[in-house]
Amino acid sequence: xxxxxxxxxxxxxxxxxxxxxxxxxxxxxxxxxxxxxxxxxxxxxxxxxxxxxxxxxxxxxxxxxxxxxxxxxxxxxxxxxxxxxxxxxxxxxxxxxxxxxxxxxxxxxxxxxxxxxxxxxxxxxxxxxxxxxxxxxxxxxxxxxxxxxxxxxxxxxxxxxxxxxxxxxxxxxxxxxxxxxxxxxxxxxxxxxxxxxxxxxxxxxxxxxxxxxxxxxxxxxxxxxxxxxxxxxxxxxxxxxxxxxxxxxxxxxxxxxxxxxxxxxxxxxxxxxxxxxxxxxxxxxxxxxxxxxxxxxxxxxxxxxxxxxxxxxxxxxxxxxxxxxxxxxxxxxxxxxxxxxxxxxxxxxxxxxxxxxxxxxxxxxxxxxxxxxxxxxxxxxxxxxxxxxxxxxxxxxxxxxxxxxxxxxxxxxxxxxxxxxxxxxxxxxxxxxxxxxxxx
Amino acid sequence: xxxxxxxxxxxxxxxxxxxxxxxxxxxxxxxxxxxxxxxxxxxxxxxxxxxxxxxxxxxxxxxxxxxxxxxxxxxxxxxxxxxxxxxxxxxxxxxxxxxxxxxxxxxxxxxxxxxxxxxxxxxxxxxxxxxxxxxxxxxxxxxxxxxxxxxxxxxxxxxxxxxxxxxxxxxxxxxxxxxxxxxxxxxxxxxxxxxxxxxxxxxxxxxxxxxxxxxxxxxxxxxxxxx
Amino acid sequence: xxxxxxxxxxxxxxxxxxxxxxxxxxxxxxxxxxxxxxxxxxxxxxxxxxxxxxxxxxxxxxxxxxxxxxxxxxxxxxxxxxxxxxxxxxxxxxxxxxxxxxxxxxxxxxxxxxxxxxxxxxxxxxxxxxxxxxxxxxxxxxxxxxxxxxxxxxxxxxxxxxxxxxxxxxxxxxxxxxxxxxxxxxxxxxxxxxxxxxxxxxxxxxxxxxxxxxxxxxxxxxxxxxxxxxxxxxxxxxxxxxxxxxxxxxxxxxxxxxxxxxxxxxxxxxxxxxxxxxxxxxxxxxxxxxxxxxxxxxx
Numbered sequence: 001x002x003x004x005x006x007x008x009x010x011x012x013x014x015x016x017x018x019x020x021x022x023x024x025x026x027x028x029x030x031x032x033x034x035x036x037x038x039x040x041x042x043x044x045x046x047x048x049x050x051x052x053x054x055x056x057x058x059x060x061x062x063x064x065x066x067x068x069x070x071x072x073x074x075x076x077x078x079x080x081x082x083x084x085x086x087x088x089x090x091x092x093x094x095x096x097x098x099x100x101x102x103x104x105x106x107x108x109x110x111x112x113x114x115x116x117x118x119x120x121x122x123x124x125x126x127x128x129x130x131x132x133x134x135x136x137x138x139x140x141x142x143x144x145x146x147x148x149x150x151x152x153x154x155x156x157x158x159x160x161x162x163x164x165x166x167x168x169x170x171x172x173x174x175x176x177x178x179x180x181x182x183x184x185x186x187x188x189x190x191x192x193x194x195x196x197x198x199x200x201x202x203x204x205x206x207x208x209x210x211x212x213x214x215x216x217x218x219x220x221x222x223x224x225x226x227x228x229x230x231x232x233x234x235x236x237x238x239x240x241x242x243x244x245x246x247x248x249x250x251x252x253x254x255x256x257x258x259x260x261x262x263x264x265x266x267x268x269x270x271x272x273x274x275x276x277x278x279x280x281x282x283x284x285x286x287x288x289x290x291x292x293x294x295x296x297x298x299x300x301x302x303x304x305x306x307x308x309x310x311x312x313x314x315x316x317x318x319x320x321x322x323x324x325x326x327x328x329x330x331x332x333x334x335x336x337x338x339x340x341x342x343x344x345x346x347x348x349x350x351x352x353x354x355x356x357x358x359x360x361x362x363x364x365x366x367x368x369x370x371x372x373x374x375x376x377x378x379x380x381x382x383x384x385x386x387x388x389x390x391x392x393x394x395x396x397x398x399x400x401x402x403x404x405x406x407x408x409x410x411x412x413x414x415x416x417x418x419x420x421x422x423x424x425x426x427x428x429x430x431x432x433x434x435x436x437x438x439x440x
Numbered sequence: 441x442x443x444x445x446x447x448x449x450x451x452x453x454x455x456x457x458x459x460x461x462x463x464x465x466x467x468x469x470x471x472x473x474x475x476x477x478x479x480x481x482x483x484x485x486x487x488x489x490x491x492x493x494x495x496x497x498x499x500x501x502x503x504x505x506x507x508x509x510x511x512x513x514x515x516x517x518x519x520x521x522x523x524x525x526x527x528x529x530x531x532x533x534x535x536x537x538x539x540x541x542x543x544x545x546x547x548x549x550x551x552x553x554x555x556x557x558x559x560x561x562x563x564x565x566x567x568x569x570x571x572x573x574x575x576x577x578x579x580x581x582x583x584x585x586x587x588x589x590x591x592x593x594x595x596x597x598x599x600x601x602x603x604x605x606x607x608x609x610x611x612x613x614x615x616x617x618x619x620x621x622x623x624x625x626x627x628x629x630x631x632x633x634x635x636x637x638x639x640x641x642x643x644x645x646x647x648x649x650x651x652x653x654x655x656x657x658x659x660x661x662x663x664x665x666x667x
Numbered sequence: 668x669x670x671x672x673x674x675x676x677x678x679x680x681x682x683x684x685x686x687x688x689x690x691x692x693x694x695x696x697x698x699x700x701x702x703x704x705x706x707x708x709x710x711x712x713x714x715x716x717x718x719x720x721x722x723x724x725x726x727x728x729x730x731x732x733x734x735x736x737x738x739x740x741x742x743x744x745x746x747x748x749x750x751x752x753x754x755x756x757x758x759x760x761x762x763x764x765x766x767x768x769x770x771x772x773x774x775x776x777x778x779x780x781x782x783x784x785x786x787x788x789x790x791x792x793x794x795x796x797x798x799x800x801x802x803x804x805x806x807x808x809x810x811x812x813x814x815x816x817x818x819x820x821x822x823x824x825x826x827x828x829x830x831x832x833x834x835x836x837x838x839x840x841x842x843x844x845x846x847x848x849x850x851x852x853x854x855x856x857x858x859x860x861x862x863x864x865x866x867x868x869x870x871x872x873x874x875x876x877x878x879x880x881x882x883x884x885x886x887x888x889x890x891x892x893x894x895x896x897x898x899x900x901x902x903x904x905x906x907x908x909x910x911x912x913x914x915x916x917x918x919x920x921x922x923x924x925x926x927x928x929x930x931x932x933x934x935x936x937x938x939x940x941x942x943x944x945x946x947x948x949x950x951x952x953x954x955x956x957x958x959x960x961x962x963x964x965x966x
Contacts, residue, residue, distance in 0.1 A: 029660075029664070030659055142561070143523060143541075143542035143561055143563070146523055146542065147504070147523070147525060147544065148484050148486070148504040148506060148523070148525065149506075151484075151504070152484075175657075175658055187544070187563040187564060187582045187583050188582060188601065189601070189602060189657065192657040192658060193657065193658050193659050195580065195599055195656065196580075197561065197579075197580055199920070201519075201522075201538055201541040201542055201557065201560040201561045201579075202499075202500070202518055202519035202522050202537075202538040202541040202542075202560075203499075203518070203519070204900065204920035204921065205843075205844070205845065205900070205920070205921060206818055207669060207670065207698075207699040207700065207818055207843070207936070208499075208518070208921075208922065210698055210699070211479050211480075211498075211499050211500070211698075212499075212500070214479060214480055215479065215480040215483055215499070215500040215503050215519075218451065218452065218455045218480040218483050218484065219455075219480075219483050219484030219503065219504055220484070221455075221456060221459055222452070234821065237821050240819075241818070244701065244702075244818055476939055476942035476943065477937060477938035477939025477940075477941070477942040478939060479939075496938055496942065496952070498937055498938055498939055499937075515938070515952050517922075517924075517937065517938055518922065533952075534952065534953065534954075536922070536924070536954055537919075537922070537954070555954045556919055556957070574954075574956070575919070575956075575957060576918075
């Protein structure tokens with residue numbers, strides 16, 4: 001039976017997926033929870049282009065005409081800043097959300113390419129500390145697993161106010177992933193749905209954050225850089241406040257940033273995209289004359305060396321990847337397709353990290369599924385991907401005449417849409433027009 | 441005994457000296473004078489030291505303490521003994537907010553009153569309070585024991601996990617999923633032992649016990665009001 | 668975010684040293700607020716029927732005596748002007764509302780920082796110790812003072828964005844925290860005749876209390892109403908003719924310490940601001956409860 005063409009008009013307000021969600025909510029009485037980041041199309045790095053060499057600007061050859069990629073994070077106060085070989089780091093993702101094999105793969109890959117990985121909302125695992133030469137240790141509102149011994153053996157400390165997927169929200173891990181090991185690390189009963197705090201227990205606000213940062217420095221004898229991470233909401237103010245509170249490094253995570261489990265409405269409707277977040281964070285540092293003195297790491301939907309080059313051109317010191325790193329490890333790979341189908345999804349569409357049934361062994365605590373990710377193979381994949389990103393960024397930077405990727409600047413960029421031009425603060429291609437510039 | 445005038449030397453110097461002590465040090469007893477509300481005094485200790493602070497301190501005194509015995513002969517600001525792992529921290533006066541926040545072990549004794557959020561996010565620490573505690577205490581308290589000889593403020597044990605709370609006085613109100621539970625002989629023994637270790641005398645049998653009803657452990661729409 | 672302090676001297680013997688003590692308290696809160704500082708000092712009552720205004724002009728070379736002369740002529744009264752850096756304290760034998768209206772019309776680039784019988788308000792960008800010194804605060808005598816050091820959160824750092832915000836005659840407010848519904852409240856108050864100088868959330872709180880009191884509420888009633896109408900996190904300290912008041916919101920995530928002896932009552936964001944007051948070793952020290960209005964009044 002075919003539908004009468006007069007009834008075939010699709011509804012923008014109530015398309016089939018929205019109707020299905022309303023009926024699911026009616027059935028289950030709970031909000032939808034899922035993993036990864038926003039799926040919306042937003043103004044992004046895809047709407048920016050770089051201006052390669054021309055008659056007025058000359059490119060570098062490859063090989064001996066070097067384009068360097070090293071960056072130092074944490075030069076402001078720390079005795080031992082982090083020296084990275086590439087301007088791409090791995091963002092905080094918890095053991096618990098990720099499998100132990102995934103954390104180990106990440107650690108090994110980072111050591112191989114000379115960058116840092118980050119613990120998450122569950123504390124530091126031995127695997128990760130052993131595997132990763134440079135490990136950033138998160139201090140989150142939940143304080144799961146936080147302890148001074150791990151604080152001292154970390155290479156940097158990241159005070160987390162929020163993440164891009166849910167600025168204002170706390171961590172979430174559902175019962176199916178609270179395995180015995182995870183439960184023990186987090187001091188929780190096995191199999192319960194973890195409820196997490198969204199504010200830190202012993203400080204609120206930048207004036208008290210100042211004192212907290214001081215305490216963390218005192219505990220670690222002023223050796224380690226202190227990062228402050230925010231989900232992008234009001235990044236201009238937040239960046240300035242992080243600087244005033246004493247941060248060495250500011251990490252800003254745009255709404256494309258992923259999560260292991262969060263309410264869908266939170267992911268899709270709270271926070272701002274990475275593009276304007278980056279612009280505002282850089283403006284904030286420039287306004288305080290702290291650009292390059294307090295380093296800025298941007299994350300949220302970074303996917304390729306082109307994204308890296310554009311982010312650096314806009315003023316970031318480095319980028320951080322989360323979802324993309326997991327994809328390098330196999331997230332959404334078209335293997336074990338029947339297991340995707342059992343989850344009600346398919347490769348390329350899966351966001352089911354929260355179920356703990358990850359078909360490729362990345363975001364699971366199930367011992368059978370976890371074996372599907374071999375840490376050595378995973379490390380090789382991620383290392384390759386990071387190398388490719390770096391080569392891509394270098395290729396672009398050389399074409400723009402740069403001997404160092406950090407010499408990319410906003411004037412190397414144009415935008416292809418008015419929204420992106422306004423959000424990124426770069427001209428619309430072919431014009432001198434930056435929409436909204438006067439109102440900034 | 442080592443005496444450090446905090447007003448003259450500063451917090452960073454004090455903590456530096458304490459952290460640098462070798463494992464076989466014989467400088468185990470320290471006296472800190474003129475704290476005048478300074479923050480982060482005696483934080484991150486790792487050895488069996490005895491540190492007495494003569495006066496009032498600011499935030500995070502004895503933060504992340506391991507093994508040491510820290511005594512504050514005065515009042516303290518926010519987060520005293522926050523994230524403590526082991527050892528003993530004693531406050532002779534009153535503690536401000538978030539006392540013992542996210543503590544994993546050891547004992548925190550507050551002889552006076554504690555402010556709001558006492559024992560917030562506690563993960564195994566034992567906290568004994570001679571006086572009363574403020575609102576939102578034991579918020580999301582996961583493990584450990586909170587013993588209060590006085591009264592407890594509003595919303596005690598809001599979103600409680602597995603920590604045990606014992607209060608001798610009145611409880612202004614209970615938080616989500618926190619309920620009164622039976623005081624068994626084992627509870628009385630436990631409370632008596634905690635009070636003895638804290639050096640606070642009170643009749644264990646006069647305490648009432650509060651714990652998690654565990655209805656929020658897995659989400660159910662019928663409990664949506666609690667969120 | 669910020670540091671706030673308040674000092675109320677019960678014992679007249681200490682009053683010549685008010686400025687010295689409160690300046691030390693405020694400088695002690697510099698870490699919480701390096702951007703700007705402000706203080707309201709209650710002293711030197713203007714005579715019966717007279718009014719004291721604290722004025723500010725961006726130009727350090729502003730001709731205050733000319734302004735004083737113009738006011739004297741317009742109102743047919745004596746006008747005294749005392750200049751302190753960018754501020755000037757004018758005492759005039761005239762009504763405060765009329766004076767303020769005149770200034771708004773005739774000297775719109777002069778900013779009115781405070782007005783009343785007793786209160787003088789000084790606020791400026793810069794480190795607290797510098798701001799205090801430039802205006803001669805440490806040498807001042809008086810009965811009580813409230814002060815503020817600012818770390819700007821969502822609005823910019825300027826003189827007018829600094830606290831205290833004057834709400835009414837002899838009444839001002841300092842705030843540590845962050846309101847979350849101040850924008851709609853600002854529009855509401857504007858429609859009811861309040862004039863705003865900034866987009867600052869703290870200014871909204873000050874004018875909200877002023878509006879409530881204009882509508883007949885006592886200070887305590889206005890602050891109780893604030894618990895319902897103001898959303899967000901706050902510790903407020905209000906200076907009034909007779910003393911001061913302190914209020915924390917119901918969730919109480921911003922700090923506040925109170926200390927009292929027979930000679931004084933002090934309030935601060937952190938104890939270390941209070942630590943050097945005379946007799947502090949014997950002070951009762953406590954934390955104000957959330958959602959409770961505390962007031963102290965001169966006898």
